[in-house]
Amino acid sequence: MYLKRVELQGFKSFADRIEIEFQPGINAIVGPNGSGKSNITDAIRWVLGEQSIKTLRGSKLEDVIFAGSHGRRPMGMAEVSIILDNSDHLLPLEYSEVCITRRVFRSGESEFYLNKVPCRLKDIQELFMDTGIGKDGYSIISQGEVDEFLISRPEERRLMFEETA
Amino acid sequence: MYLKRVELQGFKSFADRIEIEFQPGINAIVGPNGSGKSNITDAIRWVLGEQSIKTLRGSKLEDVIFAGSHGRRPMGMAEVSIILDNSDHLLPLEYSEVCITRRVFRSGESEFYLNKVPCRLKDIQELFMDTGIGKDGYSIISQGEVDEFLISRPEERRLMFEETA
Amino acid sequence: MEEMFLNTFQRVKVEFQKVFVELFGGGKAELILDDGENLLDSGIEIIAQPPGKKLQNLTLLSGGERALTAIALLFSILNIKATPFCILDEIEAALDDANIDRFTRYLKKVSGHTQVIIITHRKGTMEVADALYGIAMEETAVSKLITVKLED
Amino acid sequence: MEEMFLNTFQRVKVEFQKVFVELFGGGKAELILDDGENLLDSGIEIIAQPPGKKLQNLTLLSGGERALTAIALLFSILNIKATPFCILDEIEAALDDANIDRFTRYLKKVSGHTQVIIITHRKGTMEVADALYGIAMEETAVSKLITVKLED
Numbered sequence: 001m002y003l004k005r006v007e008l009q010g011f012k013s014f015a016d017r018i019e020i021e022f023q024p025g026i027n028a029i030v031g032p033n034g035s036g037k038s039n040i041t042d043a044i045r046w047v048l049g050e051q052s053i054k055t056l057r058g059s060k061l062e063d064v065i066f067a068g069s070h071g072r073r074p075m076g077m078a079e080v081s082i083i084l085d086n087s088d089h090l091l092p093l094e095y096s097e098v099c100i101t102r103r104v105f106r107s108g109e110s111e112f113y114l115n116k117v118p119c120r121l122k123d124i125q126e127l128f129m130d131t132g133i134g135k136d137g138y139s140i141i142s143q144g145e146v147d148e149f150l151i152s153r154p155e156e157r158r159l160m161f162e163e164t165a
Numbered sequence: 166m167y168l169k170r171v172e173l174q175g176f177k178s179f180a181d182r183i184e185i186e187f188q189p190g191i192n193a194i195v196g197p198n199g200s201g202k203s204n205i206t207d208a209i210r211w212v213l214g215e216q217s218i219k220t221l222r223g224s225k226l227e228d229v230i231f232a233g234s235h236g237r238r239p240m241g242m243a244e245v246s247i248i249l250d251n252s253d254h255l256l257p258l259e260y261s262e263v264c265i266t267r268r269v270f271r272s273g274e275s276e277f278y279l280n281k282v283p284c285r286l287k288d289i290q291e292l293f294m295d296t297g298i299g300k301d302g303y304s305i306i307s308q309g310e311v312d313e314f315l316i317s318r319p320e321e322r323r324l325m326f327e328e329t330a
Numbered sequence: 331m332e333e334m335f336l337n338t339f340q341r342v343k344v345e346f347q348k349v350f351v352e353l354f355g356g357g358k359a360e361l362i363l364d365d366g367e368n369l370l371d372s373g374i375e376i377i378a379q380p381p382g383k384k385l386q387n388l389t390l391l392s393g394g395e396r397a398l399t400a401i402a403l404l405f406s407i408l409n410i411k412a413t414p415f416c417i418l419d420e421i422e423a424a425l426d427d428a429n430i431d432r433f434t435r436y437l438k439k440v441s442g443h444t445q446v447i448i449i450t451h452r453k454g455t456m457e458v459a460d461a462l463y464g465i466a467m468e469e470t471a472v473s474k475l476i477t478v479k480l481e482d
Numbered sequence: 483m484e485e486m487f488l489n490t491f492q493r494v495k496v497e498f499q500k501v502f503v504e505l506f507g508g509g510k511a512e513l514i515l516d517d518g519e520n521l522l523d524s525g526i527e528i529i530a531q532p533p534g535k536k537l538q539n540l541t542l543l544s545g546g547e548r549a550l551t552a553i554a555l556l557f558s559i560l561n562i563k564a565t566p567f568c569i570l571d572e573i574e575a576a577l578d579d580a581n582i583d584r585f586t587r588y589l590k591k592v593s594g595h596t597q598v599i600i601i602t603h604r605k606g607t608m609e610v611a612d613a614l615y616g617i618a619m620e621e622t623a624v625s626k627l628i629t630v631k632l633e634d
């Protein structure tokens with residue numbers, strides 16, 4: 001399995017729809033301070049079911065929707081899709097390609113889709129359980145978080161290990 | 166006033182006596198990871214009266230004394246001296262050069278000197294009050310600390326301002 | 331449940347000893363269950379000793395040494411329990427150029443079993459990338475993607 | 483006492499607005515007393531808006547933007563209440579090369595009234611140094627000083 005593509009629209013600084021096609025191997029994302037690189041990390045966390053706005057560096061749900069700028073008006077919705085190659089069927093689904101989409105509106109309404117079929121947040125979170133991806137996994141290390149491995153108390157570290165076990 | 170020289174011996178990784186002569190203007194300290202650069206920051210904090218071992222990245226008083234290595238035996242004492250140009254008499258002393266020395270032994274005994282005359286820690290801390298240097302001042306920013314300015318709660322930031330006022 | 335945890339722990343423990351030495355070019359490190367009697371409640375302690383140095387509290391390590399130790403632990407877990415992909419946001423920011431060298435060489439190995447998506451400002455990391463993605467921002471504060479050509 | 487605090491606060495407040503704009507090449511920033519009525523207990527809030535962007539919570543700023551904002555506040559305080567010297571340990575680590583440029587130009591100004599001792603891994607910072615000090619470590623894990631020649 002690998003991450004084939006991420007599609008963002010209206011998510012944080014990605015007002016215009018952006019599609020990023022990833023390769024197996026090493027993919028390096030580069031660019032100036034404040035250009036939106038870590039916002040991509042946030043987008044991937046979010047579409048995989050992250051519920052803590054604090055983890056996404058926000059303070060309210062609306063913070064992930066493009067807030068507007070001096071040149072652009074705010075948007076009403078944020079949407080992120082992640083497309084995974086599932087030919088090895090690591091995810092227990094028949095599909096050889098899995099697409100997960102998450103949408104949120106300013107009203108607070110949320111929508112989730114698994115291969116274009118509406119589903120619940122719970123379905124997405126359960127899909128990734130025991131893969132190391134998603135909630136409590138090790139696969140996403142945010143900016144500044146690498147030191148946390150060492151600062152966390154031995155008991156906290158234990159919890160992280162149990163997730164991988 | 167400016168910092169003319171720092172002398173370290175037995176302080177953390179500075180087992181051998183080192184003298185660093187600084188210039189007015191910009192002095193850049195460079196070198197590989199783990200070579201001892203931040204230990205110099207710790208040494209300057211310490212000689213100016215820092216009492217929190219945690220601020221010096223240690224967990225017990227002895228942590229600032231050279232602990233030995235595969236090539237060297239531990240030392241019994243750590244000593245740091247800081248020599249300041251005081252021609253503008255910013256420090257309320259007649260001397261145009263002020264030397265502060267701090268020593269600590271494994272027994273926990275500490276010694277302090279102001280221009281070679283024994284004094285108390287309190288004398289050193291009071292000397293720097295209202296200069297912005299030393300305890301609660303802004304003049305020393307440790308590695309990783311710059312984000313603290315933004316994370317600290319508004320009330321904590323207030324305390325910092327009162328120190329500069 | 332406890333047996334599964336212990337099994338994974340043992341394997342990561344052995345792996346961590348190897349990866350640390352490879353990233354630091356020597357030294358040694360350990361993962362220790364701090365309560366050997368009561369495994370269900372035991373925490374996990376990290377011991378790290380860079381080459382030539384005496385074993386001391388983790389807090390006394392330099393910024394770069396701490397980052398490299400954490401990276402060693404992360405890579406050990408990925409080696410034992412590979413996830414399909416990992417997203418790494420500037421995890422090597424504190425490393426000097428000599429350490430970036432060892433880091434990127436090891437990252438290449440990890441990418442053999444785990445797709446790596448890494449956000450970086452470091453040339454050394456860009457040089458081992460199989461694909462490079464540029465993110466830029468318009469004056470309108472809107473992010474855009476720039477295709478960056480890789481010249482090897 | 484309260485008057486002295488207010489006086490200093492006002493002066494740093496005005497300075498911060500200027501320094502932020504110079505470091506970011508635009509945008510705007512404020513220092514706000516969050517309790518205008520009860521000055522003795524009021525906290526200090528930071529508002530920062532990089533050029534072209536909408537004003538949002540500090541937490542949404544990027545790593546580099548947060549570092550530059552904190553540096554702007556530090557420099558503002560040093561401009562108003564110069565200390566004889568300052569020790570800066572890798573404060574510019576998160577800045578990209580364009581921001582390092584503006585940072586170093588401003589650092590040169592600050593060094594006019596405050597001696598600067600800065601630990602750095604960044605070329606841009608080394609280039610504006612008046613003196614360079616190399617710290618290296620022997621195999622015996624003992625630090626030593628290397629005189630580094632400045633070739634301008």
Ligand SMILES: Nc1ncnc2c1ncn2[C@@H]1O[C@H](COP(=O)(O)OP(=O)(O)OP(=O)(O)O)[C@@H](O)[C@H]1O
Pocket residue numbers: 011012013031032033034035036037038039040062063064065066067068143532535538542543544545546547576
């Ligand atoms: N909801 C939003 N609407 C518009 N812009 C947003 C929103 N949320 C965040 N941003 C902007 O995104 C920018 C941060 O982007 P990001 O953290 O991805 O930067 P970065 O490329 O990782 O930079 P660095 O190299 O400094 O880490 C901030 O300037 C912030 O103002």
Ligand SMILES: Nc1ncnc2c1ncn2[C@@H]1O[C@H](COP(=O)(O)OP(=O)(O)OP(=O)(O)O)[C@@H](O)[C@H]1O
Pocket residue numbers: 176177178196197198199200201202203204205227228229230231232233308380383386390391392393394395424
């Ligand atoms: N009491 C001590 N005795 C011997 N060595 C010590 C002692 N205290 C700290 N050290 C060593 O000093 C080193 C840390 O040095 P320091 O933090 O100054 O590095 P640095 O040059 O700032 O590196 P970086 O660029 O990674 O920040 C550690 O390897 C640590 O083992």
Ligand SMILES: [Mg+2]
Pocket residue numbers: 037038039143544545546
């Ligand atoms: Mg970032």
Ligand SMILES: [Mg+2]
Pocket residue numbers: 202203204308392393394
């Ligand atoms: Mg350091």
